[in-house]
Amino acid sequence: MRITLLQANLYWHDPVANRAMLEERIFNLPEPTDLIVLPEMFTTGFTMEASNVAEPMNLTTFRWLKQMAAQTGAVITGSYVAKEGGKYFNRLIWMQPDGQFDTYDKRHLFRMAGEDGIYTAGTRRIIKEWKGWRICPLICYDLRFPIWSRNRMPESTDFAYDLLLYVANWPAARRNAWNTLLQARAIENLSYVVGVNRVGTDGNGHPYSGDSAIIDYKGDVVFRHSDTEIIHQQTLSLDELRSFREKFPANLDADTFTLAL
Numbered sequence: 001m002r003i004t005l006l007q008a009n010l011y012w013h014d015p016v017a018n019r020a021m022l023e024e025r026i027f028n029l030p031e032p033t034d035l036i037v038l039p040e041m042f043t044t045g046f047t048m049e050a051s052n053v054a055e056p057m058n059l060t061t062f063r064w065l066k067q068m069a070a071q072t073g074a075v076i077t078g079s080y081v082a083k084e085g086g087k088y089f090n091r092l093i094w095m096q097p098d099g100q101f102d103t104y105d106k107r108h109l110f111r112m113a114g115e116d117g118i119y120t121a122g123t124r125r126i127i128k129e130w131k132g133w134r135i136c137p138l139i140c141y142d143l144r145f146p147i148w149s150r151n152r153m154p155e156s157t158d159f160a161y162d163l164l165l166y167v168a169n170w171p172a173a174r175r176n177a178w179n180t181l182l183q184a185r186a187i188e189n190l191s192y193v194v195g196v197n198r199v200g201t202d203g204n205g206h207p208y209s210g211d212s213a214i215i216d217y218k219g220d221v222v223f224r225h226s227d228t229e230i231i232h233q234q235t236l237s238l239d240e241l242r243s244f245r246e247k248f249p250a251n252l253d254a255d256t257f258t259l260a261l
Contacts, residue, residue: 026072092167
């Protein structure tokens, strides 16, 4: 599968500018791709001003994602501020080229910025099938909580997914945690892990170092880029992943547990 990471400097609270910037980069990709990954809150930056920037479902950004997926023939995913039923969500959209879609609402809300007081936490994880891969997309602070990303089917030792995605606005002050935890999630789950972060400085003065990365199922860094904007495309091998899992089936010794929501 060919995956494309878009590490960008986002315009603060300016969805029109961000969509235009990302659209230009998507239409000028060096090669065709199967999956395009955007950062967290890619239309605004990480904001607590949800009432000023939130969009109802099926309006501008949702339709833009649908258009991008249809025109590229790729799944496109990232999160933005959505409003539904009088509540605000940090919502990831998984948009397929045929217009089918799914949503994931960020489960772990970053209380240190007050996100938990403004947004509503999600209650379900999604795993999507695409091009023969099973993919689990999560959002930023979710990275710190390994149980939520546990790669195991219920009542089984089988793997739930092959690729774990994190879209993020992860500040430079905590870049060591970002880099370390991406590798930890790959090692413990015997899975590819991809993290897409932003760069630049947001409207609150917080700098971001990017460090968008691709980590393989052994925990080795396949790709990582810091500090500047970049478009990176990489082909991932499902056959190599399956071969490694057969040779090193650590999942068979994993502990069982029940997750209480």
